[in-house]
Amino acid sequence: MPVEWNQTGIDTGTANELTPRNVLLVTLAPPHPPVDGHRIHLWNLVRALCAEGWATTLVSLTETPEAGVPEALRYLCHEVEFVGWRPSTYASRDYRRRIAGIFSPHPFQARQTSVPAMSAAIRRHLENRQFAAVICDEMYALPNLPESLRVPVIVDTQHVAHELLRRYVPQVPSLAGRLYLRLEAEKMRRWEAKAGRKVFAIGAASEREAAVFRRICPRARVVSIPNVVDVAQYDPAPGREQEDTILFPAAMDWFPNQDAAEFFATRVLPQVRTLRPRARFRIAGRCRSDEFLRRMERTDGIEMTGFVEDMRRELERAPVCVVPLRIASGTRLKILEAAAMRRAIVATAAGAEGLDFTPGSEIVIADDPERMALAVADLLANADRRRAMGERARRRVERRYSLAVLRGALAAALNPLARPRSIGASGGARS
Numbered sequence: 001m002p003v004e005w006n007q008t009g010i011d012t013g014t015a016n017e018l019t020p021r022n023v024l025l026v027t028l029a030p031p032h033p034p035v036d037g038h039r040i041h042l043w044n045l046v047r048a049l050c051a052e053g054w055a056t057t058l059v060s061l062t063e064t065p066e067a068g069v070p071e072a073l074r075y076l077c078h079e080v081e082f083v084g085w086r087p088s089t090y091a092s093r094d095y096r097r098r099i100a101g102i103f104s105p106h107p108f109q110a111r112q113t114s115v116p117a118m119s120a121a122i123r124r125h126l127e128n129r130q131f132a133a134v135i136c137d138e139m140y141a142l143p144n145l146p147e148s149l150r151v152p153v154i155v156d157t158q159h160v161a162h163e164l165l166r167r168y169v170p171q172v173p174s175l176a177g178r179l180y181l182r183l184e185a186e187k188m189r190r191w192e193a194k195a196g197r198k199v200f201a202i203g204a205a206s207e208r209e210a211a212v213f214r215r216i217c218p219r220a221r222v223v224s225i226p227n228v229v230d231v232a233q234y235d236p237a238p239g240r241e242q243e244d245t246i247l248f249p250a251a252m253d254w255f256p257n258q259d260a261a262e263f264f265a266t267r268v269l270p271q272v273r274t275l276r277p278r279a280r281f282r283i284a285g286r287c288r289s290d291e292f293l294r295r296m297e298r299t300d301g302i303e304m305t306g307f308v309e310d311m312r313r314e315l316e317r318a319p320v321c322v323v324p325l326r327i328a329s330g331t332r333l334k335i336l337e338a339a340a341m342r343r344a345i346v347a348t349a350a351g352a353e354g355l356d357f358t359p360g361s362e363i364v365i366a367d368d369p370e371r372m373a374l375a376v377a378d379l380l381a382n383a384d385r386r387r388a389m390g391e392r393a394r395r396r397v398e399r400r401y402s403l404a405v406l407r408g409a410l411a412a413a414l415n416p417l418a419r420p421r422s423i424g425a426s427g428g429a430r431s
Contacts, residue, residue, distance in 0.1 A: 021418045025057065027042055065083070081125070252292055260323070284305045340397045
């Protein structure tokens with residue numbers, strides 16, 4: 001199982017004359033259906049590659065290979081292959097694997113996403129087709145690449161992984177758990193620094209993350225691959241708002257989202273309800289934790305939707321959207337979606353980190369529970385203020401976080417590696 005990769009000897013000086021516009025996209029989850037932030041990002045990436053004339057071969061891990069390849073991916077991609085796997089998480093109770101992993105130099109995520117069947121699929125596609133570049137979804141996908149690969153590799157990072165792990169630490173109750181996560185964070189920092197030296201480029205979601213990568217691997221080539229939304233698809237129907245509804249649009253399968261929901265439910269919502277007694281905290285997203293559901297059921301004023309097929313319908317009903325994350329890195333698509341839907345947003349500094357929204361005008365930033373409660377209650381009571389804030393947030397997304405912005409970033413990163421784009425070319429075209 002390869003754990004080394006080598007980008008030495010790549011000559012891109014004549015690549016644009018010789019190499020067809022083929023890209024191999026290696027992902028840790030299928031881009032479609034785009035039901036969470038990670039998949040929305042990947043779906044927009046596939047769409048932008050197609051719009052820029054890249055023939056995309058997609059190789060993706062999936063928990064449900066029996067579901068088959070969605071028609072939308074077949075339409076946009078030259079070829080699609082799914083590889084089944086059963087992921088675990090840092091919160092998993094598989095203590096045997098955790099203890100065994102302590103003695104490995106590689107971080108947990110890099111070990112669990114090193115899948116032999118994935119490696120075999122990638123090698124097969126590389127042997128059968130000439131690619132201008134390989135795009136890897138996060139650092140964790142790198143162990144699946146062949147050693148001494150001579151195709152430029154760009155790692156698309158949606159967050160700084162070691163930074164996220166460090167931010168977990170204060171929220172872990174046990175000393176053993178905190179020590180374990182500190183060890184994992186240091187392994188991940190070394191892993192990310194190594195990737196910066198070995199791969200062709202690191203794609204960063206924001207300038208803040210780009211600065212972190214430049215600091216831990218000074219010689220790395222860092223390019224922009226931002227989180228965006230297709231703004232044209234976000235337009236709330238008038239008159240759908242449900243009074244005193246506070247929405248947190250987030251899947252509860254991820255511990256930082258659970259932590260954020262509990263923080264708001266226990267420390268903010270009671271204060272909001274002293275000012276707005278009918279206020280309801282609506283948590284919209286899949287939750288497979290019975291323990292978390294039981295904890296939420298014990299708190300008044302909370303609604304759990306479960307899986308949501310189209311988050312836009314939830315967003316258009318909610319006057320106020322909250323993103324109370326205390327553990328975060330990267331940029332939050334949930335904020336971009338809410339802003340595109342012209343919602344007023346209240347977030348912690350960690351929740352809004354990396355996004356270029358103006359505090360007080362386009363978003364409210366509040367870390368203190370009392371300040372957050374006052375901000376939410378004020379927006380619930382003041383329709384004119386929240387609608388003006390929502391309109392300004394929408395304009396920010398149109399300027400900085402649209403699909404056109406992602407297309408421009410990909411063109412800047414990839415065009416020097418391949419032939420110029422042909423008139424009428426599409427991402428699904430055979431080259």
